[in-house]
Amino acid sequence: MATQLPSPPKVGMVSLGCPKNLVDSERILTKLRSDGYQMSPDYAGADVVLVNTCGFLDSAKEESLEAIGEAIAENGRVIVTGCMGKEAETIRDRFPNVLAVTGAHQYEEVVSAVHDAAPMPPHAFLNLVPDAGLKLTPRHYSYLKISEGCNHRCAFCIIPQLRGDLVSRRPDAILREAEKLVEAGTRELLVISQDTSAYGVDIKHHPRMWHGSEVRAHMTDLARELGKIAPWVRLHYVYPYPHVDQVIPLMAEGLVLPYLDIPFQHASRSVLKAMRRPANEAKVLERIKGWREICPDIAVRSTFVVGFPGETEDDFRYLMDWLEEAQLDRVGAFRFEPVEGAAANALPDAVPEEIKEDRYARLMELTARISAAKLEAKVGRTLDVIVDAVDEESGGATGRSKADAPEIDGEVHLRDAGHLSVGDIVAVEIEDADAHDLFGVPAA
Numbered sequence: 001m002a003t004q005l006p007s008p009p010k011v012g013m014v015s016l017g018c019p020k021n022l023v024d025s026e027r028i029l030t031k032l033r034s035d036g037y038q039m040s041p042d043y044a045g046a047d048v049v050l051v052n053t054c055g056f057l058d059s060a061k062e063e064s065l066e067a068i069g070e071a072i073a074e075n076g077r078v079i080v081t082g083c084m085g086k087e088a089e090t091i092r093d094r095f096p097n098v099l100a101v102t103g104a105h106q107y108e109e110v111v112s113a114v115h116d117a118a119p120m121p122p123h124a125f126l127n128l129v130p131d132a133g134l135k136l137t138p139r140h141y142s143y144l145k146i147s148e149g150c151n152h153r154c155a156f157c158i159i160p161q162l163r164g165d166l167v168s169r170r171p172d173a174i175l176r177e178a179e180k181l182v183e184a185g186t187r188e189l190l191v192i193s194q195d196t197s198a199y200g201v202d203i204k205h206h207p208r209m210w211h212g213s214e215v216r217a218h219m220t221d222l223a224r225e226l227g228k229i230a231p232w233v234r235l236h237y238v239y240p241y242p243h244v245d246q247v248i249p250l251m252a253e254g255l256v257l258p259y260l261d262i263p264f265q266h267a268s269r270s271v272l273k274a275m276r277r278p279a280n281e282a283k284v285l286e287r288i289k290g291w292r293e294i295c296p297d298i299a300v301r302s303t304f305v306v307g308f309p310g311e312t313e314d315d316f317r318y319l320m321d322w323l324e325e326a327q328l329d330r331v332g333a334f335r336f337e338p339v340e341g342a343a344a345n346a347l348p349d350a351v352p353e354e355i356k357e358d359r360y361a362r363l364m365e366l367t368a369r370i371s372a373a374k375l376e377a378k379v380g381r382t383l384d385v386i387v388d389a390v391d392e393e394s395g396g397a398t399g400r401s402k403a404d405a406p407e408i409d410g411e412v413h414l415r416d417a418g419h420l421s422v423g424d425i426v427a428v429e430i431e432d433a434d435a436h437d438l439f440g441v442p443a444a
Contacts, residue, residue, distance in 0.1 A: 006121040007038075007121075008036050008037055008038050008120060008121070009037055009038070009047040009048070009118035009119070009120065010037070010038045010039065010040040010045055010046050010047050011029070011032055011037050011038070011039060011040060011046060011047070011048055011049075011050060011114060011118070012039075012040040012041075012042065012043060012045070012046030012048070012049040012050065012071075012075065013025055013028075013029060013039070013049070013050045013052065014049065014050070014051045014052065014067050014071060015052045016051070016052060016053055016054045016060070016063060016064055016067060016082070017052070017053070017054025017060060017064075017082065017083065018054065021052055021054060021082055021083070021104075024052060024081075024082070024104065024107075025050075025052045027107055028050065028052075028081070028107055028110050028111065031107060031111050032111060032114060035111070035115075035120060036120050037114070037118075037120065043071065043074035043075040044074075044075075046075055046077075047077065047117075047118040048075075048077045048078070048079060048099070048114055048117045048118045049071045049075045049077060049078050049079070050078075050079050050080075050081060050110065050114070051064070051067050051068050051071050051078060051079070051080050051081070051082075052081050052082040053067070053068070053080060053081070053082035053083060053084035053085065054082065054083055054084065055082070055083035055084035055086065055087065061084055061087075064082070064084050065084075065091070065094060065095075068080055068091065068094075068095055068098065069094075069095065072095055072097060072098070076097070077099060077117060077118075078095070078097075078098050078099060079098065079099050079100045079101075079102075079110065079113045079114065079117060080098050080100070080101045080102070081101075081102045081103070081104070081106065081109075081110045082103075082104055083103075083104045085101050085102050085103035085104060085106070086103055086104075088101040099113060099116075099117050100113035100116075100117070108169075108173060109170065109173065112172075112173055112176060137406075138388065138422065138423075139184070139185045139186070139422075139423065140185060140186060140187045140188065140386065140387075140388075140422055140423030141186060141187065141188040141189075141190060141232075141386075141406060142181045142186040142188070142189060142190070143190045143192050144174065144177065144178055144181070144189045144190065144191050144192065144226075145169075145192050145193060146168065146169055146174050146191060146192070146193050146196065146199050146222065147166055147167060147168040147169060147193040147194070147195070147196075147198070147199050147202075148163055148164070148166075148167045148193070148194070149163045149164040149165045149166045149167050149194060150163070150165070150166055150194035150195050150198075151165050151166045151195070151198060151201070151202075152195065152239075152276075153276055153343075154265075154275055154276050154277060155274060155275050155276045155342065155343040155344040155347070156275060156305065156308070156336065156339065156342050156343075156344045157339070157342065158339055158340075158341045158342050159194055161341055163194070165202070166194070166195065166198055166201060166202045167202060168199050168200050168201070168202050168203050168217055170203075170208050170217065171200075171207070171208050171210065171215045171216065171217045171221065171222055171225070172208040172209065172210045172215065174222065174226075175210050175215070175222075175225055175226070175229065178226055178229045178230060179229055181230075182229055182230050185423065186230060187230065187231050187232060187386060187423050187425060188230065188231070188232035188233075188234060188386055189226060189229075189230040189232070189233050189234070190234045190236060190405065190406070191222075191223075191226065191233065191234065191235050191236060192236045192237060193237060194237065195237060195239055196219060196235055196236060196237050196238045196239075197219055197238050197239040197240070197241045197243070197244055198239065198241075199217065199218065199219045199222065200216065200217030200218045200219070200222075203217050205217050205218045210225065218243075219235075219238075219243065219244075219247065220243060220246045220247055220250070223235065223247055223250055223255070223256050224250055224255060224256075226256075227250060227254075227255030227256050228255070231425060232257050232386065232402070232425070233255070233256045233257060234256075234257045234259050234261075234405055235247070235256065235257075235259065235260060235261065236261040236405070237261060237263060238260050238261060238262050239262070239263075239278075240262055240264075240278075240284055240287065244260070245287065245290070245291075247260075248290075248291045248294045248295050248298065249294060249295075251294075251295045251298060252294050252295040257402045258295050258297045258298040258299060258402060258403075259298070259299045259300075259301070259402060259403060259405070260291075260298065260299075260300050260301070261301050261302070261405065262300060262301070262302050263302060263303050264284070264302045264303070264304065265277055265303065265304055265305050266304060266305060266308065266311075266315075266319055267318055267319045267322035267323070268311070268314075268315035268316075268318045268319055270310070270312075270315060271308055271310065271311050271315050271319075274308065274309065274310050274344075274347060275305075275308060275344070276343075284326075285322070285325060285326055288300060288326060297402070297403075299329040299330065299402070299403035299404075300326075300328050300329055300330075301328065301329060301330035301331065301332075301405070301408075301409065302328055302330075302331055302332075303331070303332040303333065303334065304319065304323075304331065304332075304333045304334070304363065305333070305334050305335075305336050306319075306333055306334070306335055306336065306356060306359040306360050306363055307335050307336040307351040307353075307355065307356030307359060307360070308336045308344070308351070309336070309344060309347035309348065309349055309350050309351065310347060310348065310349040310351075311336075311351055311359075316359050316362075319363070320362065320363065320366060323363070323366060323367065323370070324366065324370075327370055327374070328367070328370070329371070329374055329403055330371070330403070330404075330408075330409050330410070331363075331367035331370075331371070332408065333360055333363050333364060333367070335353075335356040335357070335360050336351065336356065368435045368436070369435075371410075371435050371436060372433070372434065372435040375410070375433035375434070375435070375436070375437075375438055376433050378430050378433060378438060379430050379431065379432060379433055379438075380430065381429075381430050382427050382428065382429050382430070382443055383401045383402070383412070383427070383428055383430055383438075383440075384401065384402060384425055384426070384427060384428070385399040385400065385401055385412045385414070385425070385426055385427075385428040385440075386399050386400055386423070386424070386425050387399040387414075387417075387420050387421065387422055387423060387424045387425075387426065388400060388406065388411075388422065389422060390417065390418065390420050390421065390422060391418070392418045393418075394418070395415065395416055395417065395418035396413065396414060396415055396417060396418070397413075397414040397417035397418070397420050398411050398412070398413055398414070399411065399412045399414060399426075399428075400412060401428075401438065410436040410437045410438065411436075411437050411438075412428060412430075412437065412438045412439070412440060413437060413438070413439045413440075414428060414439075414440060414441060414442060415439075415440075415441050416441050416442065417441070417442055420442065426442050426443070427442070427443040428440040428441065428442055428443060429441055429442075429443050
């Protein structure tokens with residue numbers, strides 16, 4: 001018996017202006033075609049019509065407005081993009097029924113607007129690429145990038161040279177992607193960027209409509225909305241700006257995992273100054289204490305650089321004392337290495353390699369001791385664990401607690417767990433611990 005395929009939606013395009021606009025139209029149609037959409041040569045056959053506008057001259061703007069009016073009269077379902085998208089209010093004042101207005105080069109927004117206006121019917125033969133895209137991670141967790149680039153100019157880093165200044169994604173586009181990932185099986189969203197705390201600064205935290213309400217392009221708003229979508233939401237690469245304090249209550253409520261990945265890098269003021277990093281280590285200790293009062297189970301992970309140019313033994317001892325007081329849950333460390341193009345390469349007083357190695361070993365010994373004590377305190381408790389792997393033959397399984405990010409933190413090793421499936425989130429009775437991992441059994 002022949003399989004009856006559903007008809008994919010059809011998209012019409014009116015492209016105005018210069019050849020650059022024409023290229024933009026080609027890129028938009030190419031992406032839509034790869035998503036399975038068909039093209040319509042006329043208004044009558046289109047499920048939605050795109051009008052790519054020109055706004056260079058007043059006469060071109062008027063032509064664009066006339067084209068929008070004609071598309072609405074002939075079809076009624078119109079999305080406006082292109083140069084005149086900067087004058088969205090003018091367009092909406094004249095044509096309040098347009099479905100969406102986006103600016104030039106905003107390919108992602110245009111395609112998302114088409115997906116909303118004319119969804120592709122779910123079918124294996126039409127949707128050759130899953131709605132959530134192709135993934136290189138296991139099905140049950142996904143990385144969610146919210147911005148690109150960075151506004152910091154740390155002396156040891158060349159990320160801004162490689163990726164430019166901060167460019168934040170629209171909150172509605174991020175939330176739409178999150179929904180698709182969860183629909184495809186994601187249980188844990190790992191929020192990433194170069195500077196998650198700075199999300200939205202470049203677009204002045206401009207709000208977007210999401211399911212009938214405005215959501216600001218701000219870390220707090222985004223975290224709250226993501227917490228409504230996915231069972232677990234984990235925040236990475238969070239600079240300790242003051243507004244980070246607003247996220248801690250969300251962790252206490254259970255909307256966001258009680259986990260903060262903060263790249264402190266050092267504690268000594270002189271080293272932080274040489275690194276071009278904020279030097280408020282005493283205040284940070286007070287804030288960590290305050291976070292733990294609000295959310296006692298919060299896990300704070302960080303990374304540190306030892307052997308940075310000019311780091312003295314006193315600087316290093318200060319860092320060790322700071323770590324002893326901070327009692328961070330997870331710590332990674334790096335020996336300083338020159339990176340081509342980094343400003344730190346020109347700094348005087350390079351630290352000899354043997355001293356770097358000694359300091360690295362001492363720091364890792366201290367943090368392992370702190371970790372062991374913290375994990376030992378969890379023995380006898382019942383913790384939620386997400387399952388990463390199951391060995392049905394041995395009956396064992398491996399997972400992670402809320403305090404453990406994949407690949408970089410510890411694991412929870414389970415016995416009598418062969419009945420579980422990857423992606424399950426289960427209550428686990430913790431029976432033992434070592435310096436990095438926990439051991440337990442699924443609770444009855």
